[in-house]
Amino acid sequence: MSSKVIVTTTINGEEFEFLCEPRQSLLEVLRDVLGFTGAKEGCNNGNCGACNVLLDGVLVNSCLVLGVEAEGRTIETIEGMAAGGRLHPLQQKFLEHAALQCGVCTPGFLLAAKALLDHNPDPTEAEVRHWLAGNLCRCTGYDKIIRAVLDAADAV
Amino acid sequence: MTTTASPYKVIGTRPVRPDGVDKVTGRAIYGADVRLPGMLHGKVLRSPHAHARILCIDASAALALRGVHAVITAQDMPAISDKIADLGESTVNLRYASNNILAHDKVLYYGHAVAAVAADNVHIAEEALSLIRVEYEVLPHVLDGKQAMAPDAPILLDDLRTNELGKLGDRPTNVAEHIRHQRGDLTKGFAEADVIVERTFHTATVHQGYIEPQNATALWNEDGQLFIWCSTQGAFSVQEQLAELLQIPVSRIIVTPTEIGGGFGGKINVYLEPLAALLSRKAGHRPVKMVMTRAEVLAATGPTSGSYIRVKMGARRDGVITAAEAELIYEAGAFPGSPVGAGCGVIFAPYRLENVQIDGYDVVVNRPKAAAYRAPGGTNAAFASETVVDELAEKLGMDPIEFRLRNAVREGDRRADGPEYKRIGLIETLEAARSHPHYTAPLTGKHRGRGVATGFWFNWGGKSSATATVNRDGTVNLIEGSTDIGGSRASIAMQLAETLGIPYEDVRPQVVGTAGVGYNDVTGGSRTTFGTGWAVYEVGKKILAEMRQRAADYWGVPVEEVSVADGVFAYNGESLSFRELAGKLDTPVTASASVHPQNYGPGFGVHIVDVEVDVETGKVTILRYTAAQDVGKAIHPSYVEGQLQGGVAQGVGWALNEEYVYDEKGRLLNATLLDYRMPTALDLPMIDTVLVEVANPGHPYGVRGVGEVPIVPPAAAIANAIYRAIGVRMTELPMSPPRIVAALARKRQDGVAA
Numbered sequence: 004m005s006s007k008v009i010v011t012t013t014i015n016g017e018e019f020e021f022l023c024e025p026r027q028s029l030l031e032v033l034r035d036v037l038g039f040t041g042a043k044e045g046c047n048n049g050n051c052g053a054c055n056v057l058l059d060g061v062l063v064n065s066c067l068v069l070g071v072e073a074e075g076r077t078i079e080t081i082e083g084m085a086a087g088g089r090l091h092p093l094q095q096k097f098l099e100h101a102a103l104q105c106g107v108c109t110p111g112f113l114l115a116a117k118a119l120l121d122h123n124p125d126p127t128e129a130e131v132r133h134w135l136a137g138n139l140c141r142c143t144g145y146d147k148i149i150r151a152v153l154d155a156a157d158a159v
Numbered sequence: 160m161t162t163t164a165s166p167y168k169v170i171g172t173r174p175v176r177p178d179g180v181d182k183v184t185g186r187a188i189y190g191a192d193v194r195l196p197g198m199l200h201g202k203v204l205r206s207p208h209a210h211a212r213i214l215c216i217d218a219s220a221a222l223a224l225r226g227v228h229a230v231i232t233a234q235d236m237p238a239i240s241d242k243i244a245d246l247g248e249s250t251v252n253l254r255y256a257s258n259n260i261l262a263h264d265k266v267l268y269y270g271h272a273v274a275a276v277a278a279d280n281v282h283i284a285e286e287a288l289s290l291i292r293v294e295y296e297v298l299p300h301v302l303d304g305k306q307a308m309a310p311d312a313p314i315l316l317d318d319l320r321t322n323e324l325g326k327l328g329d330r331p332t333n334v335a336e337h338i339r340h341q342r343g344d345l346t347k348g349f350a351e352a353d354v355i356v357e358r359t360f361h362t363a364t365v366h367q368g369y370i371e372p373q374n375a376t377a378l379w380n381e382d383g384q385l386f387i388w389c390s391t392q393g394a395f396s397v398q399e400q401l402a403e404l405l406q407i408p409v410s411r412i413i414v415t416p417t418e419i420g421g422g423f424g425g426k427i428n429v430y431l432e433p434l435a436a437l438l439s440r441k442a443g444h445r446p447v448k449m450v451m452t453r454a455e456v457l458a459a460t461g462p463t464s465g466s467y468i469r470v471k472m473g474a475r476r477d478g479v480i481t482a483a484e485a486e487l488i489y490e491a492g493a494f495p496g497s498p499v500g501a502g503c504g505v506i507f508a509p510y511r512l513e514n515v516q517i518d519g520y521d522v523v524v525n526r527p528k529a530a531a532y533r534a535p536g537g538t539n540a541a542f543a544s545e546t547v548v549d550e551l552a553e554k555l556g557m558d559p560i561e562f563r564l565r566n567a568v569r570e571g572d573r574r575a576d577g578p579e580y581k582r583i584g585l586i587e588t589l590e591a592a593r594s595h596p597h598y599t600a601p602l603t604g605k606h607r608g609r610g611v612a613t614g615f616w617f618n619w620g621g622k623s624s625a626t627a628t629v630n631r632d633g634t635v636n637l638i639e640g641s642t643d644i645g646g647s648r649a650s651i652a653m654q655l656a657e658t659l660g661i662p663y664e665d666v667r668p669q670v671v672g673t674a675g676v677g678y679n680d681v682t683g684g685s686r687t688t689f690g691t692g693w694a695v696y697e698v699g700k701k702i703l704a705e706m707r708q709r710a711a712d713y714w715g716v717p718v719e720e721v722s723v724a725d726g727v728f729a730y731n732g733e734s735l736s737f738r739e740l741a742g743k744l745d746t747p748v749t750a751s752a753s754v755h756p757q758n759y760g761p762g763f764g765v766h767i768v769d770v771e772v773d774v775e776t777g778k779v780t781i782l783r784y785t786a787a788q789d790v791g792k793a794i795h796p797s798y799v800e801g802q803l804q805g806g807v808a809q810g811v812g813w814a815l816n817e818e819y820v821y822d823e824k825g826r827l828l829n830a831t832l833l834d835y836r837m838p839t840a841l842d843l844p845m846i847d848t849v850l851v852e853v854a855n856p857g858h859p860y861g862v863r864g865v866g867e868v869p870i871v872p873p874a875a876a877i878a879n880a881i882y883r884a885i886g887v888r889m890t891e892l893p894m895s896p897p898r899i900v901a902a903l904a905r906k907r908q909d910g911v912a913a
Contacts, residue, residue, distance in 0.1 A: 024282075026282065034191075034192075039185075040185070040188070040189075040191075040192040041184070041185020041186070042185070043189065043191070043370070043371065043420070044191060044372070044450070045370040045371065045372070045420075045453065045832070046453040046831065046832045047452060047453060048453070048831060048832075048833070050453075050831060050832035050833045051370055051453075051832050053370055080185065081184065081185035082184065082185050082186075084184070084185075085183075085184055090180070090183065090184075094180075094183040094184065097179075097183050098175045098176070098179040098180070098183060099175065100797070101173070101176070101646065101795075101797035101798055101800075101801055103179075103182055103183070104421075104644070104645035104646060104798070104801055104805065105369070105370070105371070105418075105419060105420050105421040105422075105644055105645060106178075106182035106183075106187060106418065106420070107189055107369075107370050107371040107418075107419075107420025107421065108370045108420075109182055109183055110183075110185045113183060128845075131840070132840040132841045133841055135839075135840040136839040136840050136841040137839075138839075138840070139370060139832060139837055139839065140370070140840075141367075141368045141369055141370055141421050141423070141805070141808075141809065141837065142421055142645055142801070142805045143801055143804060143805050143808070144801075144804030144805045144806075144807055144808030144843060144846050145804075145808065145839075145840040145843055146800075146804045146843075146845050146846045147797070147800075147801060147804070148840070149840060149845070150845075
């Protein structure tokens with residue numbers, strides 16, 4: 004077994020220090036070491052987006068990032084999206100629009116949509132569809148997800 | 160949607176689902192999120208061959224690896240005799256099921272489980288797999304249903320004999336069953352026809368594609384008690400399957416369902432649960448968690464059948480169908496049990512037919528064992544029949560919806576496979592589609608076309624149990640056992656609230672496992688809002704009756720003198736709200752009900768789609784989509800719309816892109832979500848829905864199942880649209896770019912429309 008590395012990182016505004024094998028992905032570390040199980044493993048090779056997190060504000064598939072790469076970085080997970088006891092407008096609109104069925108892809112969609120609205124607060128439907136093409140949902144046919152994101156953009 | 164004034168206060172509204180906040184905050188616990196003290200991690204060794212005899216397995220090196228706690232093979236599984244188990248949407252022979260969990264003497268498909276390991280972590284378990292030596296004698300394989308029926312085809316199961324229309328054959332075969340439905344006189348019917356269309360279709364193997372991979376965590380205690388946590392469509396089904404596969408009483412098994420990340424029929428059969436259980440026992444009764452990789456999900460869990468379907472139909476000049484004949488060959492995968500029976504029921508279900516014959520064949524091939532997938536067998540069948548129906552209408556110069564209306568089934572008509580229809584809404588749905596603006600909207604531009612198709616699903620009732628307790632604050636705790644796979648906590652809680660006359664927010668539903676509620680069948684067959692809705696309706700009536708008695712006791716009057724309406728109990732000018740009465744309860748009020756309703760009421764959908772074909776690349780773009788469906792009564796319209804939209808999306812994937820690709824050795828080449836190409840947000844437009852509410856008289860609130868119908872019409876609707884766009888009849892799924900380009904090349908070569 005390879006020796007472990009000490010990694011220090013900031014997750015949802017809080018500093019964490021953990022031991023990490025070099026072969027462990029950020030997704031594995033988040034889920035199995037640190038208990039942030041809101042990031043889901045759907046494919047483990049960057050095709051489904053269920054493991055999306057924001058790394059220094061940039062949307063990434065955490066299954067394609069190594070845990071050791073988190074050193075000194077800032078991570079935002081779904082667990083940090085509702086701030087101060089209030090749901091983020093995207094979370095609220097997902098609920099109002101019934102934009103989730105099984106819900107397993109939902110954390111990834113919410114973070115991806117947040118990354119979109121963070122840099123483009125007023126996207127068109129085409130822009131939302133293009134941006135969210137890296138996130139697979141098998142339940143909804145995307146209709147209500149797109150509507151929720153567009154509605155949240157209006158609300159933000 | 161209908162606009163008549165609703166008699167309901169809760170039903171038909173769109174509240175936030177009870178589990179919503181947990182699911183948008185990442186807090187909901189899915190199967191892979193389960194963690195127990197001392198937990199080990201399991202992994203499965205899978206066959207690299209499509210068909211091979213296992214000569215020997217040597218796990219000594221794996222067991223010697225530090226951190227490895229147990230290795231199991233088929234020798235650790237109890238011997239199982241032939242027994243058919245009903246899984247709700249399909250049946251399974253348990254001896255074959257055991258063989259599918261771990262290969263006994265032969266591997267029958269690429270990815271077939273051969274051995275499993277439990278270790279300290281996933282990485283050690285994977286390393287251990289690479290240390291297990293398996294010697295194989297590779298055998299010839301067959302992947303294709305038609306080829307598997309040939310007399311010289313490699314035989315998968317030495318003991319399999321054809322059930323030929325009820326009589327067992329006497330020689331080894333890959334054809335497990337031949338079924339037939341027959342009525343009238345085909346020869347006479349075709350002789351009466353002015354036009355006849357006959358075509359043969361092929362559809363590829365496709366997967367349910369749920370985003371959450373299969374998972375299971377097991378703890379087998381020293382006292383013989385087995386605990387299972389997993390994401391499943393039915394905890395009681397897991398319990399029953401495990402009891403049979405492990406040969407232990409159901410009373411020794413407690414299954415706790417977690418949240419589930421999609422299923423679509425694919426999370427009914429067990430795969431990992433028995434392995435995790437056996438590993439737990441062998442590893443010193445420590446808990447063992449197993450989670451599949453995506454490659455394992457695609458290679459080794461239930462896809463649905465690829466198929467060959469021949470359809471021949473004839474019609475008179477006045478638009479009446481005079482005869483219909485079909486032959487369906489469905490690939491079951493490595494063990495019998497394709498959904499060909501359902502396909503035979505679906506194929507001509509929308510039409511009144513005097514002369515009809517349907518033959519179905521269930522054929523084993525060296526592919527993973529087929530599992531249920533949303534309206535199992537229906538999409539294949541409707542692709543074939545609805546394309547032929549479209550062509551008949553074209554040849555008769557009739558509008559395709561008008562042609563369907565001319566032949567549409569109604570109450571009292573009999574389906575080709577026997578049952579007589581009760582109140583159904585096909586005609587209303589066809590009329591709703593015809594009068595939708597989409598149907599008459601101008602569609603201009605090159606290589607664009609509009610197609611329509613209809614689809615049918617049986618739906619199901621099944622068995623449901625539920626319990627509710629009135630809290631002192633007037634809220635009601637609802638305990639149910641139906642897996643919530645797409646918002647059913649809401650649709651069930653709404654029906655209880657409606658029955659009790661209290662606000663939706665005052666009902667607090669929880670889905671529990673086998674230890675917490677009476678028996679429930681799987682969430683499948685589009686039955687949950689119907690069947691479990693029935694159960695909570697009965698629960699609600701019992702609670703109201705008991706509360707009325709308590710009100711009578713409070714006022715000291717006979718119960719008959721207390722009236723109940725809208726959650727208010729009244730006597731002689733005095734009244735108590737449900738909440739006020741709850742606060743006065745001395746002894747708690749609790750009620751349970753178990754039901755097995757039969758009049759579930761089938762559903763029909765009619766889809767309209769506009770496509771554009773890029774004739775250079777063969778890519779088909781969906782420009783506009785409208786799905787109309789008879790939904791009985793939409794309890795929570797948003798989630799009903801969601802069912803239609805999701806079914807359409809899966810149907811679009813099946814129609815245009817999804818397929819299993821094998822190499823010449825029978826190895827699956829595209830076991831990733833990059834290469835197994837499901838629709839993304841970019842591949843679809845908004846999906847318009849029309850909810851046609853023809854109440855099901857067999858349910859207190861008129862509910863019909865809605866989840867499965869919408870995956871049935873899309874492939875045919877899109878094929879019909881492609882024909883109008885480029886003049887080519889597509890007879891093969893998926894209608895992917897290479898197939899469109901090839902079809903266009905054939906058309907150019909022939910110089911005529913194919």
